[in-house]
Amino acid sequence: MPHSGGRVSARLPDFPWDQLGPYKARAAAHPGGLINLSMGTPVDPVPEPVQAALAAAGDAPGYPTTAGTPELRSAISAYLSDRFGVPGTAGVLPTIGSKELVAGLPAQLGLGPADLVVIPQLAYPTYAVGARLAGAQCLTADSLTAIGPRRVALLWLNSPANPTGKILPVTHLRKVVAWARERGVIVASDECYLELGGAEQPVSILHPDVSDGDLTGLLAVHSLSKRSNLAGYRAGFVAGDPALVAELLAVRKHAGLIVPTPVQAAMTAALRDPAHVDAQRQRYDRRRELLRAALGSAGFTIEHSQAGLYLWATRDEDCWQTVEFLAERGILVSPGTFYGPAGGRHVRVALTATDAHVADAADRLAG
DSSP states (O other): OOOSSOOGGGGSOOOGGGGGHHHHHHHHTSTTOOEEOSSOOOOSOOOHHHHHHHHHTOOOOSOOOTTOOHHHHHHHHHHHHHHHOOOTTOEEEEESTTHHHHHHHHHHTTOOTTOEEEEOSSOOTHHHHHHHHTTOEEEEOSSHHHHTTOOOSEEEEESSOTTTOOOOOHHHHHHHHHHHHHHTOEEEEEOTTTTOOOSSOOOOTTSHHHHTTOOTTEEEEEESHHHHSOGGGOOEEEEEOHHHHHHHHHHHHHHTOOOOHHHHHHHHHHHTOHHHHHHHHHHHHHHHHHHHHHHHHTTOEEESOSSTTEEEEEOSSOHHHHHHHHHTTTEEOEEGGGGOGGGTTOEEEEOOSOHHHHHHHHHHHHO
16 A cells, blocks of 8 residues: 555544444343444434435436535524524535534644644544544543643534533533633534433524624534434534635535535425424433433433433443443443543443333343
């Protein structure tokens, strides 16, 4: 393989979920079969109006537009305004799901070896992957004081958080935005779980209560995978500072990072139909409460987990012991160390299983 700087993959960690192979095999050997709660993969049906929109747009022989169709851009803007109070001045750009945007954002913003990316201590692994792909430095920190005097180029937030389900309050978001503006730092907020709040409603970083109506230096990343069961469609978008969004568009045009036309039509339909999102949220709420009670009865402590798709659970032991304990009951979960060393005594339990499988998991925990 001709190269001058070595293999790109050498910069990256092993893919975390590959380590679960032996535990998956053990869980699959359970007489009742495997209940996979290790990944946030939706299992509920794609809403019928979304399927219909995809099919109706199937005759699409020409190239799609990177910026998104006028209908999609309008639907994104209206959705952000109606649902989350985001100003209509926000730039919007469809993405091929959210993961590719997270992984590519540092490089697409021009970051390199001299730049520092800050991510949460417990975090979606792809934040760090994006920094590594750009050759940038990466620091984990949950407080601004922990960053110290170092010059930061990009800071990631995630609320509701993966893996913990924690919601960041408006006061914290405002503090981060003020700090970042004093230093010229771009703040990217992963808001893929924003629709899946509980009694405490999460707030977008683009909301005027946080931004004071000024979107400079702010980006919000959204996904339709969880709210609309569209993980298989690869449907997401980024919104915020019009200048930053325009720069991303200019780069992505050259890279061919384009959402297919039928998927853009499906996204438009999904964003215009809030009813299916409310129904899906209620499904996850029911599953959350059933699993929360079952895990509590089995000796687990549940921390945070107010929103999102996961329960952050501990038996106050090494997380791999907990993974093994659950695998013996046919239940596969993710060890907390997938999300950082601070997760060493926790596991992440996903709510993305059918009602029948969630009920079965609860029964196995009771046994």
